[in-house]
Amino acid sequence: MKGVHMKTFEFDENDIVVDTTCISDTPDDILYFDIETTGLSANRSDLYLIGMGFYDDDHFKTLFLFNDDGCSEPEILARFANHISRYRYLVSYNGDTFDIPYIRTKMQQFDIDCSFDNIRSVDIYKTSRRYKKLFNMNSVKQIDVEDLVGFQRKIFISGGTLINAYKEYLKTGSSDLLDDLMTHNHDDVRGLISITEFLNLPRICNELETLDVSRTDDFIEYTCSTPKLPCRITYSSPVMRINANDRQLRILIPVTQKTMKFYFKDYKNYYYLPVEDMAIHKSMAAYVDSTHKEKATKETAYTQITDVFIPAPSHEKNNIFYDTGINGGRFLRLSDELTSIGQVTTQYIQNMISVVFH
Incomplete structure (x- = not known):
């Protein structure tokens, strides 16, 4: 042997x-x-x-x-x-x-x-x-x-x-x-x-920190620090563009100004006014002639607001506006908090990129 x-x-x-x-x-x-x-x-x-x-x-x-x-x-x-x-x-x-x-x-x-x-x-x-x-x-x-x-x-x-x-x-x-x-x-x-x-890569969402925010008429660019990345990462979709390398991530978010719809979740408590193309609460609808109102449905229980908006994270459920209808694009109103460094901005970025890095 x-x-x-x-x-x-x-x-x-x-x-x-x-x-x-x-x-x-x-x-x-x-x-x-x-x-x-x-x-x-x-x-x-x-x-x-x-x-x-x-x-x-x-x-x-x-x-x-x-x-x-x-x-x-x-x-x-x-x-x-x-x-x-x-x-x-x-x-x-x-x-x-x-x-x-x-x-x-x-x-x-x-x-x-x-x-x-x-x-x-x-x-x-x-x-x-x-x-x-x-x-x-x-x-x-x-x-x-x-x-x-x-x-x-x-x-x-x-x-x-x-x-x-x-x-x-x-x-x-x-x-x-x-x-x-x-x-x-x-x-x-x-x-x-x-x-x-x-x-x-799975740590990026939870550990990124916002370093800088800049805005043009068409975009907001967020610059963030991240854990060390293995290689350059690029990603593009209608709601964001990502370019990341080493320990830095840049995310470009499109900005849009238009009239969008906000839908009331408790639609059964609302009436739709066809002429005004909006819904009002039943407590106010009591003063509207019955020929000018109808019970709201999920699709008609909305009000319309003209403002500046940015895309909403896919799993965000609160304060959502829609561009075309209840199944259309989802947006958030652009606030001062979302254009400055802080926890609100960091949370928004984390939620946006979670679809990529989780």
Whole structure:
């Protein structure tokens, strides 16, 4: 029988600089990891590589545990179990679905004591998939997200090719094959670290702060600070335009001046006056001749106001005006509070962009 043998490789990643506060204020609490296997089922395949990235001496390092002889899974798993015990966060890409269940099953197979109870899983895939439409991605594979942040891989090999390369390496010990296997997983771990800031996207709404407000006849522009963004973000719709990068977000809101309708929710308490094209409360309608009034419906229980308006957030329910009818565009009257820095403005911006970032 072959002797159990595991190779380890360690690298300094001095060129990787990302904001990890979206995971923890203590970078030393975070471990990134990725595995390579010969199949999807832990019961019918082998684990041949575990790659890890972690913060050490104020910069990232990567460590790789390689099953060099096809027999050292227990050694790799034991080393991994010992290593993760010092961390509070385990970061992966689709790890909740594949990597972690696979590792758990392998730990049970080889009777290796390892508890995941004290470490929190952070699966970046669960966040990135929510923004597929925003970034116009055909898929949300890790490599697609890496492209957005500008991470450049040294090599790309498909999963099937990797499996065959590993099996051939076990037969030949080819240094070229070993280099391909290691480079691929090295790219996986470095790429995983590089897309960390995608985890900031759900935080934007709650943590933005308004820095500046400027207005023209046609638009209001709000400038806000945000958590560190992974890449430039642009978004355009009839009700807003967003341009965000680094730690700053600008949102352009159209301004319109026209006559709009305000609908009374308790329409059964109103009468509609066809000549005046407006509804009045029944207490006032008592003084109007019955030939000049009719009971209001949901569609006719409104009054009309000419003013300056801006689009209303989609879930806003109070003080809403409509441009064409009860199913038309929804607007808010433009107030002084919405054109100056303050909580009202910040809340408005948060509500507007929630459709994009939640």
